[in-house]
Amino acid sequence: xxxxxxxxxxxxxxxxxxxxxxxxxxxxxxxxxxxxxxxxxxxxxxxxxxxxxxxxxxxxxxxxxxxxxxxxxxxxxxxxxxxxxxxxxxxxxxxxxxxxxxxxxxxxxxxxxxxxxxxxxxxxxxxxxxxxxxxxxxxxxxxxxxxxxxxxxxxxxxxxxxxxxxxxxxxxxxxxxxxxxxxxxxxxxxxxxxxxxxxxxxxxxxxxxxxxxxxxxxxxxxxxxxxxxxxxxxxxxxxxxxxxxxxxxxxxxxxxxxxxxxxxxxxxxxxxxxxxxxxxxxxxxxxxxxxxxxxxxxxxxxxxxxxxxxxxxxxxxxxxxxxxxxxxxxxxxxxxxxxxxxxxxxxxxxxxxxxxxxxxxxxxxxxxxxxxxxxxxxxxxxxxxxxxxxxxxxxxxxxxxxxxxxxxxxxxxxxxxxxxxxxxxxxxxxxxxxxxxxxxxxxxxxxxxxxxxxxxxxxxxxxxxxxxxxxxxxxxxxxxxxxxxxxxxxxxxxxxxxx
Amino acid sequence: xxxxxxxxxxxxxxxxxxxxxxxxxxxxxxxxxxxxxxxxxxxxxxxxxxxxxxxxxxxxxxxxxxxxxxxxxxxxxxxxxxxxxxxxxxxxxxxxxxxxxxxxxxxxxxxxxxxxxxxxxxxxxxxxxxxxxxxxxxxxxxxxxxxxxxxxxxxxxxxxxxxxxxxxxxxxxxxxxxxxxxxxxxxxxxxxxxxxxxxxxxxxxx
Numbered sequence: 001x002x003x004x005x006x007x008x009x010x011x012x013x014x015x016x017x018x019x020x021x022x023x024x025x026x027x028x029x030x031x032x033x034x035x036x037x038x039x040x041x042x043x044x045x046x047x048x049x050x051x052x053x054x055x056x057x058x059x060x061x062x063x064x065x066x067x068x069x070x071x072x073x074x075x076x077x078x079x080x081x082x083x084x085x086x087x088x089x090x091x092x093x094x095x096x097x098x099x100x101x102x103x104x105x106x107x108x109x110x111x112x113x114x115x116x117x118x119x120x121x122x123x124x125x126x127x128x129x130x131x132x133x134x135x136x137x138x139x140x141x142x143x144x145x146x147x148x149x150x151x152x153x154x155x156x157x158x159x160x161x162x163x164x165x166x167x168x169x170x171x172x173x174x175x176x177x178x179x180x181x182x183x184x185x186x187x188x189x190x191x192x193x194x195x196x197x198x199x200x201x202x203x204x205x206x207x208x209x210x211x212x213x214x215x216x217x218x219x220x221x222x223x224x225x226x227x228x229x230x231x232x233x234x235x236x237x238x239x240x241x242x243x244x245x246x247x248x249x250x251x252x253x254x255x256x257x258x259x260x261x262x263x264x265x266x267x268x269x270x271x272x273x274x275x276x277x278x279x280x281x282x283x284x285x286x287x288x289x290x291x292x293x294x295x296x297x298x299x300x301x302x303x304x305x306x307x308x309x310x311x312x313x314x315x316x317x318x319x320x321x322x323x324x325x326x327x328x329x330x331x332x333x334x335x336x337x338x339x340x341x342x343x344x345x346x347x348x349x350x351x352x353x354x355x356x357x358x359x360x361x362x363x364x365x366x367x368x369x370x371x372x373x374x375x376x377x378x379x380x381x382x383x384x385x386x387x388x389x390x391x392x393x394x395x396x397x398x399x400x401x402x403x404x405x406x407x408x409x410x411x412x413x414x415x416x417x418x419x420x421x422x423x424x425x426x427x428x429x430x431x432x433x434x435x436x437x438x439x440x441x442x443x444x445x446x447x448x449x450x451x452x453x454x455x456x457x458x459x460x461x462x463x464x465x466x467x468x469x470x471x472x473x474x475x476x477x478x479x480x481x482x483x484x485x486x487x488x489x490x491x492x493x494x495x496x497x498x499x
Numbered sequence: 500x501x502x503x504x505x506x507x508x509x510x511x512x513x514x515x516x517x518x519x520x521x522x523x524x525x526x527x528x529x530x531x532x533x534x535x536x537x538x539x540x541x542x543x544x545x546x547x548x549x550x551x552x553x554x555x556x557x558x559x560x561x562x563x564x565x566x567x568x569x570x571x572x573x574x575x576x577x578x579x580x581x582x583x584x585x586x587x588x589x590x591x592x593x594x595x596x597x598x599x600x601x602x603x604x605x606x607x608x609x610x611x612x613x614x615x616x617x618x619x620x621x622x623x624x625x626x627x628x629x630x631x632x633x634x635x636x637x638x639x640x641x642x643x644x645x646x647x648x649x650x651x652x653x654x655x656x657x658x659x660x661x662x663x664x665x666x667x668x669x670x671x672x673x674x675x676x677x678x679x680x681x682x683x684x685x686x687x688x689x690x691x692x693x694x695x696x697x698x699x700x701x702x703x704x705x
Contacts, residue, residue, distance in 0.1 A: 144634045144636060146552075146555035146556060147555055170555070170556060171636050172523050172552060172556065172635055172636070172660055173523075173556070173660060174522075174660055175660065175663050177663070181673065181675075181676050182666070182667040182672065182673070182676065183666065183667050183671075184664065184666065185666055185667075186663050186664075186666075214682070214683070227663060228635065228636040228637075228639045228662075229639055229640065229662065229663050229664065229665075229666055230666065231636050231637065231639075232636060232637050232638065232639040232640035232641070232666075233640055233666040233667060233668075235637050236637060236638070236640050236641055237640050237644075237666065237667060237668040237669065238667070238668065238669050238672070238685075238688065239669050239684075239685075239687075239688020239689060239691055239692050240688060240691075241683060241684045241687070241688050242669060242672070242683050242684055242685045242687075242688040242689070243688075244683060245676070245680060245683045245685075248680075249676075343682075343684070346687065346688070346691050347691070352601065352637065355598060355601060356597050356598040356599070356601075357594075357597065357695055358598065359594075359596035359597075359606075359701060359702070360596055360606060360702060361701055361702050363701070365594055365596065365597070365695050365698040366694055366695060366698055388634075389601035389602045389633060389634060389637075391601070391604070392601070411504075412504070412505065414549065414550055414551050414602060414603075414632060414633045414634075415601070415602040415633045415634050416602070417501070417502050417602070417603065417633075418604055487682075488682070489682065
């Protein structure tokens with residue numbers, strides 16, 4: 001069976017090896033107003049000749065066992081969420097309380113979205129059973145695609161599960177003033193229109209170029225649950241590291257503290273979900289997320305940064321910077337030529353601050369602004385969504401768009417009116433890859449297709465990664481991780497108790 | 500520069516008259532009224548910047564974005580005194596060539612020219628140079644910073660979601676916050692932003 005056919009049938013075991021091609025099964029395409037009709041994607045990169053799957057265990061030896069994917073299936077998520085919530089104090093929520101479970105779109109992009117959805121369902125069930133509360137709602141924040149969480153709510157039946165009380169929230173919806181240590185900031189009214197809030201999130205490092213693994217667990221208070229004023233403050237007003245105080249300022253406000261009940265996180269590693277963690281003390285959970293994120297993701301990001309040259313294939317149902325390979329996003333590779341965990345580095349090669357610092361000659365305004373990862377020789381855009389300003393990527397790296405339909409979609413997008421001005425177009429994936437290989441002179445290909453448990457690469461890159469992985473892992477363990485922890489005042493002993 | 504290629508069309512059989520579209524339109528191009536208890540939606544296509552906010556937030560899914568005769572929204576920076584533009588940019592703490600809107604590639608000099616040219620409220624700035632006609636999120640604060648730097652006074656329309664107010668910048672973080680949270684590197688980041696703001700200007704627009 002062709003992988004594309006399997007995708008359309010919604011694979012139950014993502015990560016299964018497809019023996020005919022030796023590639024890992026990519027994440028399925030998804031019907032969305034932000035992407036082309038999946039029928040248009042006639043070939044996935046995993047189907048290309050010479051692409052092979054390499055499992056994470058071949059590269060990194062000390063990743064913990066995953067609870068999902070696992071033999072237990074989705075039941076493992078319910079089991080671990082229940083166990084995590086056993087230690088949480090529910091006493092302030094009573095049977096007459098209104099409760100908002102606050103979610104974010106990113107959680108739905110893991111492993112097809114079911115694990116995060118199941119964690120949300122379980123939180124609801126347990127809150128109701130432990131407190132008697134009947135007014136438990138889901139409020140799902142999002143990035144820039146204002147209907148994205150509506151799509152997930154529908155796809156995973158969450159509206160029915162929450163008795164018609166599941167809604168998406170956009171940053172241009174009605175706001176609420178929040179008095180903080182930084183002055184007035186603005187949250188989303190619907191996030192806070194309950195007696196209590198439960199912060200339901202995920203721990204993967206994802207946008208490390210923005211948050212720098214500083215207050216990772218707190219960030220949604222300045223983003224998913226916030227108005228555009230607050231988001232603009234984060235991305236435009238304070239600077240690349242100081243901006244992370246925005247979320248902390250909101251979280252510590254009297255307004256939020258009165259409502260905050262607890263946080264519940266799907267704990268991730270590049271291989272999948274490894275646990276569920278919950279705490280009434282968000283900063284305790286934040287320390288665990290901070291340390292665990294650096295331990296579990298530091299090696300794969302450092303490994304990506306050690307790649308000398310490659311062609312990237314975008315092939316996942318998310319906007320350009322958010323497409324996944326072995327648990328990390330394309331934007332991580334774009335910035336992997338510097339150590340983005342190192343807080344002494346002011347600017348990653350890609351952040352929105354960095355992007356604004358290029359003038360109309362195409363040059364950075366300061367000579368010390370780092371350029372994007374020069375190892376990325378070309379990008380083949382086989383499948384990625386609109387709804388995120390992505391022109392920077394096409395400006396900085398030769399980009400080949402596959403298919404006219406997708407090019408038209410980008411041309412229509414108000415956030416990407418210039419993307420295709422900088423991209424070439426190919427009629428099909430094979431032509432795009434052949435052109436990229438010919439013009440760059442490399443046969444090393446890395447595919448961002450969300451394959452679970454590993455990544456799809458060309459044989460040549462697989463060999464290179466296997467060869468360099470031991471040294472990279474040793475460098476992270478012995479040199480980098482201690483430095484990263486010290487910069488964040490996180491006790492290294494914490495790692496002993498982390499999955 | 501914003502290229503407008505689509506504008507909204509309302510399917511009145513679906514519209515409930517909730518006014519969400521009116522409240523999220525960045526340029527006040529939509530107004531909803533009732534005639535004989537039925538909703539009537541007026542769209543000023545001369546004002547509309549094709550941002551999709553109304554289509555994306557309509558709870559009734561009553562709005563479709565339809566192709567229109569394409570037109571561009573931009574400011575001719577060369578028509579203004581560049582020293583004045585640069586001075587206003589730097590007062591707003593941005594470099595004149597700095598990007599302000601990722602979606603429309605609008606630069607600070609264009610926003611400054613729009614304000615100097617008479618755009619004295621956020622909606623007028625959007626309509627004058629196209630900034631804010633993409634995601635409608637990230638350029639929110641720079642627009643307000645420019646208007647404040649130009650001493651423009653304007654009031655927020657009641658019951659609307661276009662904008663709420665200016666927030667903190669690197670230049671007005673309370674000292675107590677800086678002192679008690681040194682790991683956030685407020686001063687280092689402010690110094691970086693100041694270096695950018697004061698960087699030389701290449702390719703001055705004429």
